[in-house]
Amino acid sequence: MTSAGANASPGRIELRDVAVSFPVGLDERLVALDGVDLVVEPGELVALIGPNGSGKSTLLRVIGGLLAPDRGEALLDGRPIAGSDAKVGLVFQEPRLLPWRTTEANVAYPLELAGRPAPEIHGRVADLLRSMRLEAAADQIPSQLSGGMRQRAALARTLALEPAVLLLDEPFSALDELTRERLNLELLELTERTRTTVVLVTHSVQEAIFLADRVVVLSARPGRVAAEILVELPRPRSLGDLDAAVVTETARAIRAHLAEPDTTEAAA
Amino acid sequence: MPSRIHARHLAAIAAALALALVACGPPSGASPSAGRGTLKVGLGFLPSVQFAQFYLAQQAGYYREAGLEVTFENKIDPDLVTLVGQGALDIGVADGTSVVPAVSQGIPIKYITTIYGTYPSIVFAKASSGIASAADLEGKKIGIPGKYGSSWIMLQALLSSAGLSPDDVTIVAYPDFGQGVAVQADAVDAATGFANNEPVQLELSGTEAVVLHVDDIVPLPGPGLIVGQTALEAKHDAIAEFRNATLRAMQVIAADPSRGLEAAIVAVPELASDRPTQLAILEATIATWAPPGGGPDDYGAIDQAGWQATVDLLVTLGLVPNPVSLDRLVEEIGVMPA
């Protein structure tokens, strides 16, 4: 368990006026994010949604320590984020499994890199494979697995170091609808059990509502927080909840903000 | 999963292979020069003053007078033997000690005339080294190009005459033929070389040289004219005329070496850049044309007894896998003009 200071709690994310830009050509800069303020409380599941180019993935990378902001602060449990942290786990859109390693070896990878002793690795990996229902695939290489299993293996790998924060960048967008639904349920079940802080980037309004406590809508480039919409669905959640009336209203509210640039132009 | 190749594909591959083999097979005996009086002659690797007699005979018209049209090519020794055996060249210049293993391996050539009556491959040292005979080589460092060829045969013969074997000396190999320089630099005590080359260079640099000849031990046959069996049958008379014309040129040069030098310079203009050295080499070459104790009248003679002794020596050195009789090795043709 992490040692906590007076105000710090495991897995609290705070972003203040975060701006990120990229050099483009000789003199130009592309502004991806222009002053984002966001707080994610420990154990919260926040969905990030926004049009293409709104900087969702960029924001995730800032929280993950893969990108440093030009301006503003990014804090994890009160301390500035400087490079990747063992407390933060990243799940990318592609599984990014090492093609020559078995599922078991892939899931063990972070533990190996962290220098954990072999028996500990072995036990932890066995637990992860079991909890993600990957035992049958333990000795198979990624080319032998289906898309859903690969992504599950990637998720299991990310969980190996027991991160306090889980960052997911459209983790299931490449999968078919049925598998996606199933994995959403698994993710829910996992996070509700472990009280991990989760920030999930998604394109799907439905997915955002189903999973999140709060949906943060980013504006088009340059990205800023356009709206934060609470999802008033009780936990634990199930598929049946998607039929509730509150879901339609929340979806409408989200879509309204997603469409904002057009409506403001029309109004002007 | 085993790869399955079908019989059709196999036949196609085999046919393609066969075609390729036929297409790139060696030339089946390149066309021998047509006509009785036309001769293709192969000389040693590089054109040099050592072939002066051929250049003179060509330029002074000796071949033409005999009704011959002669062209020269330059090849290395092993190739010459094969080309002559094949019939791609009519005549070649090759060392007598190469002829024996070649004939033993079934290459149909014959040695018809001696050019170098004294064996040109020698062992030399600085006179100051105190080496005066084969026995003095014991325990010394001797530089050689490698353990093959005429110099290796000569060295083994020389050592055995003093009851020595190569194990009684230290052999230092100079694959780049730098053994002459090694003697000058005192890196070795003695080295093998050619009578008209390294000792000459040594003396020209101001150091007196001592030369050990193998002729007293075994009269090894030096380079001479070799002819292929088919050419011998088809062009016997032309070859005899060529031999005589060449020996005539040798006698002329022996009497007046400058004529040989000038003929060589016409053929190889680069030689003019250092006349004195080339003349020295030519004079040393002329000295080896005659057998030990002989003169220009003895040019071209084949020493049958010497050949037999040589065959016996080469048998002991393991270079004669199948027995050869002298009549398969040598054939004297033509008569020295009076």
Added chain:
Amino acid sequence: MTVIPAFRHAPTGIPGFLAAALTFGAFVLGWKALVVVGGYPPFILPPPEQVAARFVSAWADGTILPHALRTLFEVALGFGVGAGLALVTGYALARLPLAERLLSPYLVAAQATPILALAPLLALWFGPGLTAKIVICALIVFFPVAIATMVGVRAVDARLLELARSLRATRWQIVTTLEVPAALPAIFGGLRVGVTLAVVGAIVGEWAGADRGLGLLVNLARGALFDIPLMFATLLTIALLGIGLYGLVVLVERALVRPR
């Protein structure tokens, strides 16, 4: 409704090894036909059975063995040195852009210069001993292995590198757990080429001057012994050496390179 394929192979197929044997047989028959039809004497092109007999006798009486061992030694050492340096250089070329820009012209120039021309020069500098042969072998092996390594390491998926960095892998861990396994197939491609070239290098090195070796034996057989069947038997030995070493590299590749 079953789909009937429009094109179908007849069920008769021939397993791979049998096909190889049959192809070799066709080659030998073609050789024999060439000798018979062309009327070549044995000192120009000996028939296959004579070469085979000489091959057996030359191995049995110990003619070839010492030369083969020397050449094998030169190849092994030269390949080891050349490939070892090439692996490191290839990695540097892949990961240090400055290295590639600085070194590439020299590497390409060295590769373009025919080894046959360089060999006598190297023999002059390093003398007639083993060193010159090993240098020549190493030189000839260097370029293909270095380039294969460079290409293989460059081709490592950038997304996997990002993953490793996100897991706080050290430089060394990235090399050993990611870059090397990812690049191994490409590297082994280079090693396969390199090992066969190493044989060429050893032979060429021996031609520039040697006291032992298969290249020297080829020259001896041709020029001093006039034993052309022995020359062919030696060439056959060289070919077998190359095939054997190539097979060895393939075996090592199968052991080290995991399927993906």
